Amino acid sequence: MEKKKPEGEKRENSMANLRFSDENPAASGFGGSIFDMAAGACEGSGGDKWGTLGFMDLLGIHQDFAAPSLFDSFQPPILSSSPPPPPPPSSSELHQEILHELQLENKQLIQKQQQLQGLPSPASTVPESSEVLNNPATPNSSSISSSSNEAANDEQTKTGDDEEQDQDKTKKQLKPKKKNQKRQREPRFAFMTKSEVDHLDDGYRWRKYGQKAVKNSPYPRSYYRCTSAGCGVKKRVERSSDDPTVVVTTYEGQHTHPCPITPRGSIGISPDSSTFGAASAASFIVPQPQYLHQQQPYIYTSLPPLNITTATATSSSFINPSFPAFLQERRVAPPSASSLRDHGLLQDIVPSQMRNEAKEE
């Protein structure tokens, strides 16, 4: 086996950080799913060290807000029933495609869920929220998800314990894996990033465990797993076939540990605004099904002001203990959980359509 790797293509992140797209055409025109790191200020040097914080923020969001299982509650609005209305004017198709894919994915989950539940319960977003987030009490990575989404999604199969997941991992397909026990999926959170760097550094340490060619894309999809012991968080990274500058990252699960400051310190994890300053430059546009609420692309900007400390403090559910304090602090505090759902992050992150459906139902 000639395992020689073309060093060149191994990764293109050699390049500096992401591209500073001030104008960010894609983002602007498109309702969203891209998050643009306008400034890779990050640590000034490290190639891939872009707006790590931004990422983290996002992650944080995910865990807090979305965690409840975005994807669970996501109602993939989708195209199936209601065709994406007005095609985004200048949005690139690729975005749509990606969104589409993501939505399809969500759709499946939702369908399952609905089937299981037997009905489209509007509550979709409701219940799970709280539970999800705070489970991490247990070192078991799966803990998180286990409770939440899976419960929501696959619950049925769910009988298994988290532990199984661990074991699962090892014995997974190697052997007699219990068949009846469907593999459980943790809540996933996907978003697109405009960056030339494939693997965005979010402060956590990841280990690549696989790579696969993506069907309709010349670019491969990489699979990463958090290297922290006990943490089963996974990350999937793929580049948009249409626009190589767009990277679709999908996180699965929740970290059961604080963000390990990488040696490079890139994480910029210092709570201080100075650090954030760098990140502050980064603005994110979380995935938003434009056709749903294409009114205004929700732009998540991590700015110093973000210090907005958790206004939502009340909603403890939003605070994930497993999260680095600073992250929690800087978390963009939505006015309220509810509002958040409607106009806040969820709106961006969750295909609004889904939410709509849920509501209407």
Added chain:
DNA sequence: CGAGTTTGACCCGCGC
């Protein structure tokens, strides 16, 4: 030498 990456093979779920 340990940690991380590459890559072919394998398993599984899903759609047809």
Added chain:
DNA sequence: GCGCGGGTCAAACTCG
């Protein structure tokens, strides 16, 4: 039931 594609494993390999 079959084939396809996604996801994961693990041996081989690279790198610091």
